[in-house]
Amino acid sequence: MAAKGNAPRCIEHRAYARVGLLGNPSDLYFGRTISFSIGNFWASVRLEPSENLVIRPHPKHDLVSFDSLRHLVCRLQNEGYYGGAGLSGSSAIVCAALNCLLDFYKVRHLVKVQIRPDLILSAERELGIVAGLQDRVAQVYGGLVYMDFSKENIDKLGHGIYIPMDIDLLPPLHLIYAENPSDSGKVHSTVHKRWLDGDQFIISSMEEVAKIALDGHKALTERNNSELAKLMNSNFDLRRKMFGDDVLGALNIQMVATARGVGAAAKFTGSGGAVVVFCSEGPEQVKLLEDACLKAGFVVQPIIVVPSVLTDEDLLMISS
Structure with a gap:
C-alpha cells in the first residue's frame, strides 16, 4: 500500500x-x-x-x-x-x-x-x-x-x-488456560437459535446473566469483593445450565472446577478456552491455585490489566 x-x-x-x-x-x-x-x-x-x-x-x-x-x-x-x-x-x-x-x-x-x-x-x-x-x-x-x-x-x-x-476498581485476578483449548467460535450456536425461536428458559436465563453485569457494576464501585465473587460464580452456573456440558467441553469445565476446588471464584473469559479467577482470600489461596493448576496441567498467571x-x-x- x-x-x-x-x-x-x-x-x-x-x-x-x-x-x-x-x-x-x-x-x-x-x-x-x-x-x-x-x-x-x-x-x-x-x-x-x-x-x-x-x-x-x-x-x-x-x-x-x-x-x-x-x-x-x-x-x-x-x-x-x-x-x-x-x-x-x-x-x-x-x-x-x-x-x-x-x-x-x-x-x-x-x-x-x-x-x-x-x-x-x-x-x-x-x-x-x-x-x-x-x-x-x-x-x-x-x-x-x-x-x-x-x-x-x-x-x-x-x-x-x-x-x-x-x-x-478491579481486585487482583488470575488467568487459567489449557494447552489444548476448545474452539470458542462455535459455542453460541445452539443457544442463539433457541433464543431466536422464543425459548423462554433461554430468554429468562439471558436476562438473569445481563442483570449480573448490572449488579457487578455496583459491586465493583462499592469494592464489594465478596459479592463480586458470588456474581462470577453465578455467571458461569447460568451459562452451564443454558449450554450444557457437551457444548462447554470437559476441559473447560475442569479449569473452572480446579479454581473452585481451592475456594476461588471462576468463570469463562469468553466462550471457553480460558478462565478468569478471583482468589478473594489472598496470596495463600493464590498459592493453592497455582499448585492445583500445576497438578492439572493448566497454565496460570496474574492478569495484567x-x-x-x-x-x-x-x-x-x-x-x-
Whole structure:
C-alpha cells in the first residue's frame, strides 16, 4: 500500500486480549456486560508502503510452512490466536488493522468511537464468526468498560451505551488456560437459535446473566469483593445450565472446577478456552491455585490489566 500524503511510512497498532468479567454472553442478546483488556496477550498489525496489497504473515505465529504433516497437525491442535485461549484473538487482529487504516487515511475523527466495534464485528461476520459486540468494545476502548446493549439503545443510537470505569476498581485476578483449548467460535450456536425461536428458559436465563453485569457494576464501585465473587460464580452456573456440558467441553469445565476446588471464584473469559479467577482470600489461596493448576496441567498467571487506549481525540468525540 503506497504512502498517502504525509502519512508515516509505517503504522503499527496493538489490540489487547479481553476478559469478559460479568454478563457474557448476554451481549449477543441485548444484555449487559463488564469487560476489560489485558496485557498478557495481544495482536499487532503493521501497515507498510507497498505497490501491491500484500498480507504478510508473522514468521512465528502465522506459520504457512511446516516441517512435516505431523508438525501441521500439532500446530493446529495446540495453537491459534493467543494459543486459541478464548480471549478474542480474531477481533483483536481486525481491531488493530482498523486502527492502522484510520490513521493511514487520516479519518479517525470521522469514524465515531461507538461504531468502531460494529465495523469490526461486521468484518468478522463475513468469516462466519458468531459473536456479540463485547469483545470489540473492550478492544476499541481498552481498560474496564461497562456495556449496555439493550435493544432500545441499539435501535435509537445505532450502538450500545459504553461506560469506561476505573481499572483500580478491579481486585487482583488470575488467568487459567489449557494447552489444548476448545474452539470458542462455535459455542453460541445452539443457544442463539433457541433464543431466536422464543425459548423462554433461554430468554429468562439471558436476562438473569445481563442483570449480573448490572449488579457487578455496583459491586465493583462499592469494592464489594465478596459479592463480586458470588456474581462470577453465578455467571458461569447460568451459562452451564443454558449450554450444557457437551457444548462447554470437559476441559473447560475442569479449569473452572480446579479454581473452585481451592475456594476461588471462576468463570469463562469468553466462550471457553480460558478462565478468569478471583482468589478473594489472598496470596495463600493464590498459592493453592497455582499448585492445583500445576497438578492439572493448566497454565496460570496474574492478569495484567491494560488502561484505556482511547486518544484525546477519541475522548472528545465520546463526550460530544
